[in-house]
Amino acid sequence: MPVISTPSPDLSSILADWYHSExxxxxxxxxxxxxxxxxxxxxxxxxxxxxxxxxxxxxxxxxxxxxxxxxxxxxxxxxxxxxxxxxxxxxxxxxxxxxxxxxxxxxxxxxxxxxxxxxxxxxxxxxxxxxxxxxxxAFGDRHPVVDTNTRRVMARALEGRSQPGPASRRDLVTMKALLPDADDESAVFNAAMMELGATVCTSRAPKCERCPIAAQCAWLSSGRPDTGDDRRKQARYEGSDRQARGAVLKALRESDAGAVPLDAVIHDWTDLAQRDRAIDSLIADGLAEASEQMLRLPR
DNA sequence: AATGCGTGGCG
DNA sequence: TCGCCAAGCAT
CATH class of the missing domain: 1.10.340.30 (Hypothetical protein; domain 2)
Incomplete structure (x- = not known):
């Protein structure tokens, strides 16, 4: 019988193979x-x-x-x-x-x-x-690239959690420890972790049956428990100040004249205080400017 | 460190 | 239908 055992491939080579084919x-x-x-x-x-x-x-x-x-x-x-x-x-x-x-x-x-x-x-x-x-x-250097996808993959595979906690700079340290030594392999590893999170290890309905590292995933091996989600929930968009800002800016982008009379900007907006707030905050952010009762994109 | 910041596709 | 989510950043 075989005396020489095949070394089990490490995480980074499994991910590299998967990345190059998928x-x-x-x-x-x-x-x-x-x-x-x-x-x-x-x-x-x-x-x-x-x-x-x-x-x-x-x-x-x-x-x-x-x-x-x-x-x-x-x-x-x-x-x-x-x-x-x-x-x-x-x-x-x-x-x-x-x-x-x-x-x-x-x-x-x-x-x-x-x-x-x-x-x-x-x-x-x-x-x-x-x-x-x-x-x-762009440059092929060896740095830990941590985004929402890599954080989710790390939370599941390493910690056995269903969702990552709030973003932390500690994630950089964790990710760095996983990087292969070689620059080029490390760039592929970063890309593969992101790609896995984006297409397989998704936030909702992850496709574990298609996951190349399912065998070494702590979350899957413990039966995909719901460990809770302490991420901050996104505020409702409908009726929000952000929606008002979006509507004002859209009007400015679409204005042929390049400017819109101040009192005509989203004139059908029902919450007038919110409309004014939106205009003021866009000006404060440098996304709009007002002059002579006109509102325009910043020159 | 908690919050505010656009927009649209999808289940 | 409607809530969830998306390769974050600045303050």
């Missing part, structure tokens, strides 16, 4: 995409993917990059143009932050997206996730 063919994973747009392409895709689903980002990304193929190109745009191009991707402050980041990259880094995580973190709109995603996926 991962979705997304634009930002193509070699041609990196050849055309470099790290800027990765950075823009990551901004758009902050809380906006992949399927909604895909049709908007290429148009953005064709209009502004480099940080320097985008740095000379106006906020109004950027917010307009962002359209209905949601959370329009991200468009302003991306614009500021482009200006900062042009000023501080000669127009080249920095590779260093500290430098990336110093840019507007870039936090722990985006900084390391750019460093790992």
């Amino acid at each position: 991962a979705r063919d997304l634009p930002w994973r193509r070699k041609a995409f990196h050849a055309r747009f470099g790290a800027w392409g990765t950075l823009v895709s990551e901004f758009m993917l902050q809380q906006t689903p992949v399927t909604r980002v895909i049709p908007r990304l290429e148009a953005w990059l064709e209009r502004w193929p480099t940080p320097t190109a985008m740095s000379s745009a106006t906020p109004a143009e950027v917010v307009q191009q962002w359209a209905n991707l949601g959370y329009p402050r991200r468009a302003l932050w991306l614009h500021r980041a482009a200006i900062e990259i042009t000023a501080r880094h000669g127009g080249d997206v920095p590779r260093n995580v500290e430098a990336l973190l110093a840019l507007s709109g870039i936090g722990d996730y985006t900084a390391r995603a750019v460093a790992a996926f």
Whole structure:
């Protein structure tokens, strides 16, 4: 009988095999995409993917990059143009932050997206996730990339919980300990953990029968217990201030004249105090400006 | 550290 | 129908 036992493959090689055969063919994973747009392409895709689903980002990304193929190109745009191009991707402050980041990259880094995580973190709109995603996926460096997907996979596979707890910087430490030693393998590991969480180890109705690491999952082996969910619930959108802001901004984006009379902005809105609140807060956020009783996108 | 911030698809 | 959820960030 066999004297030589086959070593059981480690987590990272199982995930790498699975990733290479099962991962979705997304634009930002193509070699041609990196050849055309470099790290800027990765950075823009990551901004758009902050809380906006992949399927909604895909049709908007290429148009953005064709209009502004480099940080320097985008740095000379106006906020109004950027917010307009962002359209209905949601959370329009991200468009302003991306614009500021482009200006900062042009000023501080000669127009080249920095590779260093500290430098990336110093840019507007870039936090722990985006900084390391750019460093790992655009530059191939070894950093723990922690997002909602990897946190859920770690919570289930490692802790046996049905949902992760609130996001914590400790997650970075946990993820880093799982990374393979080699830079390139570590980038694949990050991508594979995210892909697994996005397509198999989903928040609701996870497809454990299709999971490549089912055999080593603490949650599955203990019978998928409901361990509770201490994540904060999302506030209701219907009737919210956010909905009012969204309606005002939509009106500004769609205004042919580029400006709307203040008293005509979402004129059919029933809660007038809420409408005024929305306008004031958009101005405070730099997403709108008022002059001569007109409201417009910021110039 | 808890909150506020868009929008739309899906079960 | 309607609540859940989505590659987070700044304050």
